[in-house]
Amino acid sequence: DAGITQSPRHKVTETGTPVTLRCHQTENHRYMYWYRQDPGHGLRLIHYSYGVKDTDKGEVSDGYSVSRSKTEDFLLTLESATSSQTSVYFCAISGGQGRTNTGELFFGEGSRLTVL
Amino acid sequence: AQKITQTQPGMFVQEKEAVTLDCTYDTSDPSYGLFWYKQPSSGEMIFLIYQGSYDQQNATEGRYSLNFQKARKSANLVISASQLGDSAMYFCAMREPETSGSRLTFGEGTQLTVNP
Numbered sequence: 001d002a003g004i005t006q007s008p009r010h011k012v013t014e015t016g017t018p019v020t021l022r023c024h025q026t027e028n029h030r031y032m033y034w035y036r037q038d039p040g041h042g043l044r045l046i047h048y049s050y051g052v053k054d055t056d057k058g059e060v061s062d063g064y065s066v067s068r069s070k071t072e073d074f075l076l077t078l079e080s081a082t083s084s085q086t087s088v089y090f091c092a093i094s095g096g097q098g099r100t101n102t103g104e105l106f107f108g109e110g111s112r113l114t115v116l
Numbered sequence: 117a118q119k120i121t122q123t124q125p126g127m128f129v130q131e132k133e134a135v136t137l138d139c140t141y142d143t144s145d146p147s148y149g150l151f152w153y154k155q156p157s158s159g160e161m162i163f164l165i166y167q168g169s170y171d172q173q174n175a176t177e178g179r180y181s182l183n184f185q186k187a188r189k190s191a192n193l194v195i196s197a198s199q200l201g202d203s204a205m206y207f208c209a210m211r212e213p214e215t216s217g218s219r220l221t222f223g224e225g226t227q228l229t230v231n232p
Contacts, residue, residue: 031218031219033217033219040224042122042223043209045220048217048219058219088159092161096218097149097214097218102151103211103218103220104151105151105161105209106163109159110160
């Protein structure tokens, strides 16, 4: 199994408070991703990183920011949480595409965030 | 932009029978990859099978096979001899080029229920 951990796994917070989710990998993979999962929407990409300090937006990036200061850590921050950000957040990692790499994503166990 | 469509929100199958989960995709890139993931009720994302756009043969992994019809832009998952443990949500996903971070775009998922 890919070494990827998310923290916290569960969090309840109030509207307007900042929240940071952490993703930590031990695989030295180049790519890291944050997705959110909501009923009827599958998984939607929030932000991704293609290297240290290199990040880009996904399809649902509004209200979220990310940082990657080390290969192994990718942080997702909600500056001021809203009820619409109640969701399950998945971190994923990938070694990218290549001769032997399909670009498969390895997922963390998910972080359930509830914003009251 | 890439798009993945799963038209079956829910599917039911009898134990030991085969079932096909539909997936169609849309892309203008000649090189792409298609994935299927399983998400049981416990929530983790489990990689099942991969098909590259240039692969001549359909991918198979044990009881899973991918019916890849390039001209029709479909990548259906076939599960043979269904088991009770196959009851889960199934997601089809397409990989974007490495220039776009090798990110995956997911469909909305199909909830499969295997009846005894």
